[in-house]
Amino acid sequence: GIQVEQSPPDLILQEGANSTLRCNFSDSVNNLQWFHQNPWGQLINLFYIPSGTKQNGRLSATTVATERYSLLYISSSQTTDSGVYFCAVRDDKIIFGKGTRLHILP
Amino acid sequence: GAGVSQSPSNKVTEKGKDVELRCDPISGHTALYWYRQSLGQGLEFLIYFQGNSAPDKSGLPSDRFSAERTGGSVSTLTIQRTQQEDSAVYLCASTHSYEQYFGPGTRLTVT
Numbered sequence: 141g142i143q144v145e146q147s148p149p150d151l152i153l154q155e156g157a158n159s160t161l162r163c164n165f166s167d168s169v170n171n172l173q174w175f176h177q178n179p180w181g182q183l184i185n186l187f188y189i190p191s192g193t194k195q196n197g198r199l200s201a202t203t204v205a206t207e208r209y210s211l212l213y214i215s216s217s218q219t220t221d222s223g224v225y226f227c228a229v230r231d232d233k234i235i236f237g238k239g240t241r242l243h244i245l246p
Numbered sequence: 247g248a249g250v251s252q253s254p255s256n257k258v259t260e261k262g263k264d265v266e267l268r269c270d271p272i273s274g275h276t277a278l279y280w281y282r283q284s285l286g287q288g289l290e291f292l293i294y295f296q297g298n299s300a301p302d303k304s305g306l307p308s309d310r311f312s313a314e315r316t317g318g319s320v321s322t323l324t325i326q327r328t329q330q331e332d333s334a335v336y337l338c339a340s341t342h343s344y345e346q347y348f349g350p351g352t353r354l355t356v357t
Binding site for chain 2: 170181226228235
């Protein structure tokens, strides 16, 4: 089946910094989503982005399907951005990466 | 309701007992997934329902685990003869147009 790899596994940044999270996948996929799991465990949809670029406030995402990767950009990070960021792709079912744990220091 | 709901939010049970976890998906969503997340880990796929098709049970870790979805809506995940390694957060998600929406999860603790 499809393999999904996320990097880096852990990231510690000072408030105000920018960050780039990466998601690589091993084969063609039908779609891709980015999620944020907050410290209370709730998974929140960030982007549905099978290809192209989307932006929502300080967050943006780009998927280059032909090269099998997606990037999530967080600008001017805030402490509320802390948590785990997952990407998920769909083959015959939805497969999650192991996540990037982001910790924003005040 | 506005989102996916799960019940109970927390469940503590003794080893060997059976438990049932419930998921109410968003109305009209045809696909429903169950995942398990152990502390500090990623999401482990358990089972997937799509419309009236036979469910994809390939992620169920043992025959102690089963799930059903009644009327294409509410789903119940049943764990029989619980073991301590079953302790985890069980997450349900419903899907519309390939986008997943997650419930708050049920935290299961087996003592």
